[in-house]
Amino acid sequence: MKILIIEDDKILSDTIKQCVQKQYEVEQAFDGQEGVLYGEQDIYDVIILDLMLPMMSGYEVLAELRKNKIYTPILILTAKDGLDDKLKGFEDGADDYLVKPFEKEELLARIKAMIKRNNRTYIKDEIIFKNLKLDTKTRKAYIDNKEIMLQGKQFDMLEYLINYKNTIITKEQIFDKIWGFNSETTTNVVEVYASGIRKELKQYNYDKFFKTIRGVGYMLSE
Amino acid sequence: MKILIIEDDKILSDTIKQCVQKQYEVEQAFDGQEGVLYGEQDIYDVIILDLMLPMMSGYEVLAELRKNKIYTPILILTAKDGLDDKLKGFEDGADDYLVKPFEKEELLARIKAMIKRNNRTYIKDEIIFKNLKLDTKTRKAYIDNKEIMLQGKQFDMLEYLINYKNTIITKEQIFDKIWGFNSETTTNVVEVYASGIRKELKQYNYDKFFKTIRGVGYMLSE
DNA sequence: ACTAATCTTAAAAAAACATTAAAATGCCAA
DNA sequence: TTGGCATTTTAATGTTTTTTTAAGATTAGT
DSSP states (O other), X not given: OEEEEEOSOHHHHHHHHHHHTTTSEEEEEOSHHHHHHHHTTOOOSEEEEESOOSSSOHHHHHHHHHHTTOOOOEEEEEOTTOHHHHHHHHHTTOOEXXXXXXXXXXXXXXXXXXXXXXXXXXXOSEEEETTEEEETTTTEEEETTEEEOOOHHHHHHHHHHHHTTTSOEEHXXXXXXXXXXXXXXXXXXXXXXXXXXXXXXXXXTOGGGEEEETTTEEEEOO | OEEEEEOSOHHHHXXXXXXXXXXXXXXXXXXXXXXHHHHTTOOOSEEEEESOXXXXXXXXXXXXXXXXXXXXXXXXXXXXXXXXXXXXXXXXXXXXXXXESOOHXXXXXXXXXXXXXXXXXXXXXXXXXXXXXXXTTTTEEEETTEEEOOOHHHHHHHHHHHHTXXXXXXXXXXXXXXXXXXXXXXXXXXXXXXXXXXXXXXXXXXXXXXXXXXXXXXXXXX
């Protein structure tokens, strides 16, 4: 596991390094240009990026990296009053934020979360939960290598749930993810689709893993 | 996550509610007095406050809340020409501004940012009291790594108590936090739930840590 | 021992969810 | 375009679980 710190303040950079070097390998860049250069190698698991940099702002670094198709998760460091930057940065594909000053524990927790998240979101063409396999290229699903039939949104929803297996996902999250934020329909469709997916899973006794957490949401769990 | 809207215009208030209720629990106050009353409960993650209110202005609400040591992040709504107000409000300890009319997206982004900024206590997914563990991701509870069964509000209540372990929490606080303080039911439900939680804890002799402080409330303490 | 507060229980009520089928919509090919 | 097919949405009904109520039992403090 490798982390890149892009931060011009040597003292802060070293402090961060201290925090994380027990668990990760660390490299440091001290200005934006250097940061892009390093980042483009695409060998890091997380990039910690300060927004306030000389020469080339953190914001530009972010844009440049994404332009070059580097999708390493980026954690942005920002001062307390940089709220607008914050919003702008989120739009531009930053993954998380940390407001200075911050706690060591919080930094570590966020890094951990980003790595975890990235592992799931990383575009795989095979998504697997036990013997249930989703092929995102052909959009076909299999249990024990036998195909089960899932129609469009059923496939999407199951994919989402597998990506977040062992985590409760609320109906609203599912709805927002699959139907889009301001869709007209009600969240009742989520229940309908849950039912449909269960019916398919049932053939191979996999419906038992598809759990309802009443008042909260759904979870795919072993 | 709970949000309080203090806004006398019923239509605007409801519109805001619509925007955010997918992601947050919402309560509404329709004048300043009511707003202070609600806000003082200190159970919200964000307060949305209109400056133009009958009887008691938004400033007074803000000042009153801060005087009572309520530091809930406050997002102020202000009309386009109220620029001076803006400066004044910032002095008085508002956290952010939004000029009417505004976009749903901007509102959501600012709320999100405020919560994040405020969150010194970042989202833990494990909450621990001795060998009692609550996993908020799966909403499962364990003692000595053996699962105990807690239904919805039981889980919430125990989570609350663990977060404030070794501190006496009144029944009213629990009630306000879990049920919302304008709920119809009586605080007797708290006792019912306390009883249910105890029953589960008893299996592992953990009920002894769940103490009743007669005339005051409950405490989880070693 | 008395009283007020709290505990416990179980039944009633209310939500939340599951399931289904029909209606609506969209899509493709003839 | 039009008909047929597949998917999506709506809506009604049935099921399950949680939540609330309420009343009697218990407990702690005086």
